[in-house]
Amino acid sequence: MSPNKRNYIFDFDSTLTRVEALDVLAEITLAKNPNKKAIIQEIIDITNLGIDGEISFTESLEKRIQLLNANKADLSSLVSALKKQVSKSIESNKAFFEEFAEDIYVISCGFKEFIDPIVAEYKIPADRVFANTFEFAGDGKIIGFDVDNVLSKHNGKIQCLKNMNLEGEIQVIGDGYSDYVTREAGVADKFFAYTENISRIKTTENADHIAPNLDEFLYINGLPGNISYPKNRIKILLLENVHQDAFNKLSKDGFTVETVSKSLSEAELIEKIKDVHVLGIRSKTNVTKKVVAAAEKLMVVSAFCIGTTQIDLEACKEKGIVVFNAPYSNTRSVVELAIGEIIMLMRSVFQRSTELHSGQWNKTAAGSREVRGKKLGIVGYGNIGKQLSVLAEALGMDVYYYDIEDTLAIGNATKMNELSELLAIADVVTLHVDDNPANKNLFGEKQISEMKEGAYLVNLARGFVVDIAALVVALKSGKLAGAAVDVYPEEPSKNGEFYTDLKGLPNVILTPHVGGSTEEAQRDIADFVPSKIMAYMNSGNTVDAVNFPNIRLPRQTKAHRFLHIHKNVPGVMAKINKILAKYDLNIIGQYLSTDSSVGYVITDLDKEYNKEVIEKLRNIEGTIKFRVLY
Structure with missing residues (x-):
């Protein structure tokens, strides 16, 4: 026997699978029972009491089987259902079970009739599965279980492990208290509380390690896994x-x-x-x-x-x-707010609303205009600007836009070559430029002076784009008939008090940077x-x-992948491939993209690396980051 021999003992329910098998069986056998919901809940409660050691396991098993009213014929449906409920990380690490088949056992208080077919697909033979067995009546009805089986009794897993008399280190992986007690009794050397599907306080607080998935268990033990x-x-x-x-x-x-x-x-x-x-x-x-x-x-x-x-x-x-x-992702939300604010400004809705809230009835058409037939000037014709263009045109507005990039017009929109040309004709100017620092104070006293008398300004872009002081002057003087502002040069880090010089000005809509907040x-x-x-x-x-650099990679399921980020200097690729060739590693896929300063290479191999290869790749001159993915 190897002095480093290890034995891995897996629980079945809620460990190898995401579910408790008898709960699933209840869903099948009670499908047409009018009291199904109540009976299933009772079964779940009894299951948890048994797992946590609140009642004896024998009692738990007896009560659940009585409630199940199951037949041998139901087991094939159960097996089919369980095959679809294998734990995610167990499924993705199937290779581990195949490679270490000689070291893996299943000890479960469940039943071999449904466990054997599931674990067989993971190269665990029936003689390495220790579990209960059902007893059937002549018509196939499940009427009980083998009461002589140690796993049908309280602390049965302890006795089962003792009977197995395994040589070497014993590690138990499970979700329940009945798994932990093997460690407490000294028959297991380590206990891993498996929490991928459920976390039980009584189990986790006593565990040597908590394993949120099989990947963690493999990593701690230095075992090969699906991911590194x-x-x-x-x-x-x-x-x-x-x-x-x-x-x-x-x-x-x-x-x-x-x-x-x-x-x-x-x-x-x-x-x-x-x-x-x-x-x-x-x-x-x-x-x-x-x-x-x-x-x-x-x-x-x-x-x-x-x-x-x-x-x-x-x-x-x-x-x-x-x-x-x-x-x-938030383009539509910003566009809808812009449309809404344009209409509200041109109808002075917020002014009339504030007056009415103050008890003043002021029914007037003065300064209230339709948007139909008015000229909308869009500054910044990107994703938001283009979608706004479409919706504004649908409302009957004539759309003009200005952008420093040569951008194709959508619908009947008209491109303006100079910003000043757009400002001179637009009834409403709406800003949708990006966060380029060059856009700071893009709209100041000069640009506002070039706008039409009585025009409106909407800023849903960036706070630093508009000179607030110049905007305040224009609003107070009547140069502009109104404005809607959603962004500010300085904004608080959390909700609370806020001040802006725009506060209290008539026909000014102020919102706290909510353009994309739907x-x-x-x-x-x-x-x-x-x-x-x-x-x-x-x-x-x-x-x-x-x-x-942008790279779209095909998904690999039967390869090992590493990611190498490096300075864009000559010779790095040659050094990578020279190391791989030296260690006889076959490349089955390699992808490279660079920009002026960095290179990003992804290599898929059909062999595992050893630590020496990894170290040499990591130490290539110019390496910024190296990561083994899987």
Whole structure:
């Protein structure tokens, strides 16, 4: 016997599978029973009492079988259902069970009749499965179980392990207290509380290790797995009250996610980010060069918004940190607010509403105009500008636009070659420029003076785009008939008091940066951005990255993949392939994309690496980041 011999003892219910098999059997056998819901709940309650050691297991088993009213014929349906309910990380690490088949056993208080067919697909033969067996009546009805089987009794797993008399270290992996007691009794050397499907306090507080999935168990033991680093060890920090769906999606994929409702200062973020692998922010948190320097493990920064000027993109690139944003997800929300505000301004609705709230009836048509036939000037003809163009035209407005890029007009919109030309004819000017620093004070005293008398200004773009002092003067003088402002040069990090010089001015709509803040937009962003995070973390995809070469990768299931980010200098690819050739590693796929400063290469191999190869690849001159993916 090898001195390092290990035996891996797996529980079945809620460990190898996501469910308790007898609960599933109840769903099948009680399908037409009018009291199905109550009976199933009773079975679940009895199951949990037995698992937690609150009642004897024999009693638990007897009561559940009586309630099941099951037949031998139902077992084939149960097996079919259980095959679809194998735990996610068990399924993805099938190769582990095949490679270590001689060291793996199943000890369960369930029944061999449904366990054997499931685990057989993972190369675990029936003689390595220790479980109860049913007793059947002549008509096939399940009437009981073998009472002489030690696993039908209290602490049966302890006695079963003793009877097996295994040599070497014994590790037990399970979700229940009945698994832990094998460690307590001294017949197991280590107990892993398996929490992928359910976490039981009584089990986890006594465990040697908590394994949120099989990947963690394999990682701790230095065993080969489907991925090189367990996802639960990858920490994601989401700031600024990012939508709950983002948390749910990332957590469901196995990552450890923490949320903070507000933005963090530079000092706070430096302290918080040291162990973070993925950072999610909105527009208020600044990821500065100092923050990036302190981020020892950071791989991704994701902006759950359109803008990225709050992120030092170059500093991120220099450290191999990929940045994503959400360029489209809130487009419709911003456009709808712009349309609504244009109508409200031209009808002086907010003024009339405020008067009526103050008890003043002022029915008047003075200064109240339709939008139909009026000229809309759009400054910035990107995704938002174009969609606004379509909706405004549908309302009967004549649309004109100005953009520094040569952009094709949508519908009947007219392109203006100079901003001053647009300002001279537009009844309403709406701003939709990006966060380029060159746009600071794009709209100041000069531009406002070039607008039509009595025109309206809408700013849903960036706070620094408009000179607020110049806007206040224009509104007070009557040069402009009204304005709608959603963004400000300086905005607070959390909800609370706020002051602007625009406060109290007539026919001025003020909103607290809510252009993209609709349930639909935030939900879409919370779907789009996490999908980009997962695509990069899980497979290396950088499609839609803001600061990085874009690569779309095919999914590999039978290969090993590494990601190499390096300075864009001559000879790096040659060095990578020379090392692979030296160790006789066959490349089955290789993908390279570069920009002026970095190169990003992904290599898929048909053989595992050894540590020496990994170290040599990591130490290639010019390497910024190296990661073994799977």
